Amino acid sequence: MTKERFSLQGQKAVYHVTIGLEVHAQIASRAKLFSSAPTAFGAAPNTQVTFVDAGFPGMLPVLNKKCVEQAAKTSLGLRGTLNKTSYFDRKNYFYPDLPQGYQITQFYKPIMEKGHLTIFREDGTEKVIRVNRLHIEQDAGKSLHDRDPNFSVIDLNRAGVGLMEIVSEPDLFSPEEAGTYVRTLRNLLVTLGTSDGNMEEGSLRVDANVSVAPIGDPLGTRVEIKNLNSVRFMQQAILYEAQRQISALESGNKVAQETRLYDTIKKETRAMRSKEDAQEYRYFPDPDLPPLVLDDTWVEELTQTLPELPDDKRARLQKETGLSLYDISVLMGDLSVLAFFEKALSLRDQATPKALANWVMSDFMAAANRLDGALNAHHFSPQHLVGIVEMVATDTLSGKMAKVVFEEAWETGEKPAVIVEKKGLVQISSTEELLPVIDALLEEEKQKVAAYKGGQEKLFGYFVGQLMKRTKGQANPGILNKLLKERLS
Amino acid sequence: MRKRLKRLTLRQTAKNLQEGTLSATELAEHFLEKIQADVFNAFITVHPEILLEQAKEADLRIKRQENRPLEGLPIAIKDNICTKDVRMTAASRILDTFAPPYEATVTERLWNAGALLLGKTNLDEFAMGSTTATSAFGPTKNPWHSLKAPKQDLVPGGSSGGSAAAVSGELALAALGTDTGGSIRQPAAFCGITGIKPTYGRCSRFGIVPLASSLDQVGPMTHSVEDAAWLLEFMAGHDEKDATTSAQSVPKYTRAVGQSIKGLRIGIPEEYRTNDMDSALQSFWEQGAEWLKEAGAEIKKVSLPHTHCAVKTYTVICGAEASSNLARFDGVRYGLRASEKNLHDLYTKTRDAGFGTEVKRRILMGTYLTSKSSHEAYFEKAQKVRRLIYNDFVNTFHDVDVILTPTAPTGAFPLNKIPNDPTTLYLNDVFTVPINLAGLPAISVPAALNAEGLPLSLQLVGRAFDEETLFKTAAVLEKCAVFPRAGWEDK
Secondary structure, eight states, rough: OOOOOEEESSSSSSEEEEEEEEEEEEOOOOOOOOOBBBBOOTTTSSSSTTTTTOOTTOOOOOOOHHHHHHHHHHHHTTOEEOOSOOOOEEEOOTTTTTTTSSEEEEEESEEEEEEEEEEEEETTTTTEEEEEEEEEOOOEEEESEEEEEOOOOEOEEEEEETEEEEEEOOOSSSHHHHHHHHHHHHHHHHHHOOOOOOOOOOHHHEEEEEEEEETTOOOOEEEEEEEEEEHHHHHHHHHHHHHHHHHHHHHOOOOOOOEEEEETTTTTEEOOOOSSSOOOOOOOOOSOOOOOOOHHHHHHHHHHHHOOOOOHHHHHHHHHOOOHHHHHHHHSSSSSHHHHHHHHHHHOOOOOOOHHHHHHHIIIHHHHHHHOOOOOOOOSSHHHHHHHHHHTTTTTTTTHHHHHHHHHHEEEEEEOOOOOHHOOOOOOHHHHHHHHHHHHHHHHHHHHHHHHTTTTTTHHHHHHHHHHHHHTTTTTHHHHHHHHHHHHH | HHHHHHTTTTTHHHHHHHHHHHHHEEEHHHHHHHHHTTOHHHHHHOOHHHHHHHHHHHHHHHHHHOOOOTOEEEEEEETTOOHHHHHOOOOOOTTOOOOOOOOOOOHHHHHHTTOEEEEEESSSGOOOOOOTTTTTOOOOOOSOOOOOOOTTTTOOOSSSSHHHHHHHSSSSSSSEEEEEESSTHHHHHHHHHHEEEEEETBBOOOBBBBBBTTTTEEEEEESSSSHHHHHHHBBBBBTOOEEEEEEOOOGGGGGGOOOOOOHHHHHHHHSSOOOOOOOOHHHHHHHHHHHHHHHHHEEEEOOOOTGGGHHHHHHHHHHHHHHHHHGGSSSSSSSSOOOOOOOOHHHHHHHHHHSSSHHHHHHHHHHHHTHHHIIIIIIIHHHHHHHHHHHHHHTTTOOSSSSESSSSSOOBBBBGOOSSHHHHHHHGGGGHHHHHHTTOOOEEEEEEEEOOOOOEEEEEEOTTTOHHHHHHHHHHHHHHHOOOOGGGGGG
């Protein structure tokens, strides 16, 4: 089942949107790509810079093996073709945050080509997004223009940090798909441990290429929107840009191929300060670095160290739990939630995976979202959840009471069994216990019983309500109903 | 003192120091006095007080018999090689008073062996040139003069002209130079001393301002083949700070000196015999072959068919890499900075004021040759031709072990007669340039004086990492030639 493609209504036609994303993910490593400087976020300016990073005379780049490992792992996760031999090239241009006057990147032959990432859309359908390439390159330093009225200041801490540039094909057709793609990709990177994927800290940045065309027409001119640092802003920017392009086209203008930035306050894209001419980067192989050759044995060993990939996990969970792909995608949306769920699954006995999943997706996630700190540091553990759901499964606890126990356990960290014991919340399911209560009520309400028997069927609900009160809500609803019916017939 | 030091090689001086017939302080004082006069303009920077301090310490170590192999020996270093906390200019205004806070690997190895920094020598700006006349600190003069015009100043060659003149002019016992297209060998030839460009990857380039990263190598410039072999033993070897260095072990090169070359096959490349080759040069070259034959070698004709492409190929590749390597000199982090109100002006005014004409010419050319419109036809094509030039050598070395050629087409020429046309000047390098393209080792040995009484040298080219064969063969030439050391003094 394929969903109908997203479209935007213009004044003169209906348009399709085409999006390609270039994701820059900082490589998780202690040192930079070609120097020994640390990469930790948040250090004081220019304290994590070697002379190599600062482009001093006679300095030379030396490749950090860990960075290659991380990129290769990511490539395997993207199911791409790992190029056994790849090269480093110089991308030449002048800017103060680029000390060498060139960026070392991989232009001609990247480490990976032809990968893909499967995304799961809200409606439960899946879509395969092709990944054109993944290459390794240096990050630039930071330029800050607002610290001084007369000067821009440069912080080189970030200069030379390793990046993986992951370029998708223009297979994304809506802001929603783009958002899902970024989240899915980020998930993969964090699962593999190859990037922190933290957009707020800048360890994940996205450039979006957007074009529009009337349905059926060939692709329009694409515009690049640079440096989007949150999924939400990216989606806003894509939507705005698509609409802007539609307006332009419908006014009889051409869409200029250019680079734009998204203004998050004005909520619009605007052209970057144009450089005099288009920059020519004059790419050529960097003569300071030999070709990057990956050993077959090394690749094989690396493959062994990979954790379960999200795709495989999704398939496995579906097989094991019978949950829908959508349910599983929701659970996989947050790695700590997923970890919690998987642990709970491993502890279950009578509780069904579906029941556990429902609990996680509703009460649990609602509570987790309100949590200030880390989920795995909180005192409510998978054992707690399983405890509750098991009791529901064995009819020891009613659904209603289970919610009460959940809240208490969440707040206090107390074991569910203990809470139930202390509060006397055990569901009353036995006939011996319930019948006397029913009989007592019916004895007291002789008039209402007669009325019920006379035809006022709505009084059944009244009886149930009263019985629930008298049993402090602990009566097993199903059994109560059955016994009450029997008694009233 | 002068009498004692006259004509001593580095090795002999080291022996004297060890035996106590000479002190490091005397040695340092001797050279500092001469450098003070510096009639050749061979030096850019000297720190006499520091050198004397270090010489004193060296003497103490020698006395305590704690001396290391090169203890107390002062070496001159070309000023594109970074020596810690000493001003490094690359003979350019753009570095201003920059002093690197780090040491080049090759010099660190020399200092660790006890050698001392004599001073930083003059060069063509950023090593771009073959005359040393493009230096922002004025040209260096060749110690030699033509018999025909004894008052006329001659070029020492380039770009390592300062190092060559210093050694030749007896201002230094030995020096380091760098060679991208002949910049050690050609000035060594013009000044009548020995110079070797090792195999690409033999010595570390860390701390050396790059001209063309895939062509540059640092090497010793000395009075004797043995001295060059000795210094190379310390300099060579893998460096983890330079990804282009080889892990191949470093042999004791000095052992090669004096070995027999019986049965060695010497190749004479036909294509090097240009149509307009001076007949005297031709005879000189043949004499070299004759000497080697008499020592038991076999002389063979060989062919390097793509020789005629070498200068153009080199010009393209060198220009391309240089244009990128020099991008970092932008006034932002060190060196000269024009005070300007916007970024564009900061860049353009700094680089305009800081770079000389030849540097600008090569940057512009290199930029153009790698731009979209020229990339394929020039840069990529040059890389392909480079492969062919390399293959020529690989094929030739199936049949021979060493190739013999003259180092330069002529002897040193007058300072005021430097060709205006850069292309003519570039053709000076016709014998040396192919070797850098192929990454092979080559040594230049002074072997005779031409009709004007100026030095002529022979070049030996070897297989990659086979410097031993070069030293072995060069030693034979040296022995046969009996070249008059500091013969310029008698003019």
